[in-house]
């Protein structure tokens with residue numbers, strides 16, 4: 559599986575370097591830069607995390623050596639073990655293949671590139687879960703996980719997300735936004751605006767239903783599930799899970815009343831990758847605008863909202879309320895007016911729109 563190849567890729571690079579010569583951390587870093595002709599600085603933290611993991615797995619070990627620069631002092635060199643050598647023999651490794659994946663090790667940029675590190679799987683439980691695992695290994699921002707099918711695809715409020723193998727887009731985008739929790743909803747807006755803009759290019763009449771649904775002709779064509787890890791009110795990472803029904807015929811499924819697909823709307827099969835490429839291109843744009851402080855995604859969500867101006871039903875703690883939607887506030891909250899005229903600001907954690915709104 560390509561995902562596994564990429565995961566082991568950094569380890570292979572390091573093993574192939576250490577096979578030639580024992581080296582200390584910084585030398586390994588320099589060597590990778592030289593071999594790949596990469597002008598960008600390598601991300602040290604990722605390298606050291608990888609070295610630590612490899613040592614634990616007994617693929618490499620540390621040895622104390624004197625070198626010229628330490629003036630007789632000893633420094634820790636990494637050395638390949640026999641287990642490491644065995645592993646290297648099993649993996650046919652070619653430096654020419656590195657370009658696509660070397661971003662695994664490059665340092666933080668002030669912008670994020672989203673099409674350099676795409677990892678695809680045949681079948682997974684959930685692409686969001688795979689993303690979570692890869693984050694633990696230090697995968698860089700901008701990595702995208704895609705799968706042909708999911709056995710446990712999930713949506714908001716733990717709802718099941720269904721798919722038909724190879725027919726839809728199931729993807730998770732990894733970002734490290736370093737923003738406060740209060741701007742977390744912006745990431746959902748970035749995703750919604752990206753899906754909206756991408757699908758609009760396929761001549762569909764697309765609308766965004768706050769907070770995380772994209773509709774065509776009143777039926778859901780795409781759902782977004784953003785999962786984050788937060789420390790001291792700062793978002794460490796966000797996994798932006800996006801499902802888009804592309805070629806699935808939903809008419810014979812349990813979701814036929816509420817869902818649709820590009821195929822169902824156009825009667826034409828379409829190349830999944832073409833749609834995926836568009837979504838990534840748009841996400842690249844809206845996310846980087848968000849990093850620059852431009853709220854373009856919010857404007858797209860407002861201008862193409864399915865619910866602004868309408869009377870809707872809200873479900874809060876199992877109670878149903880009827881309110882009129884006035885706007886989406888700058889912080890992403892839904893601005894609604896109660897029947898008695900009072901205005902309320904609702905966050906997406908508090909409410910769900912009743913399916914029969």
Ligand code: BTN
Nearest residue numbers: 684711712713714781782799801
């Ligand atoms: C929703 O509508 O509630 C959100 C649905 C999100 C589905 C996508 S498919 C790819 C990613 N992996 C998951 O398990 N869920 C998201």
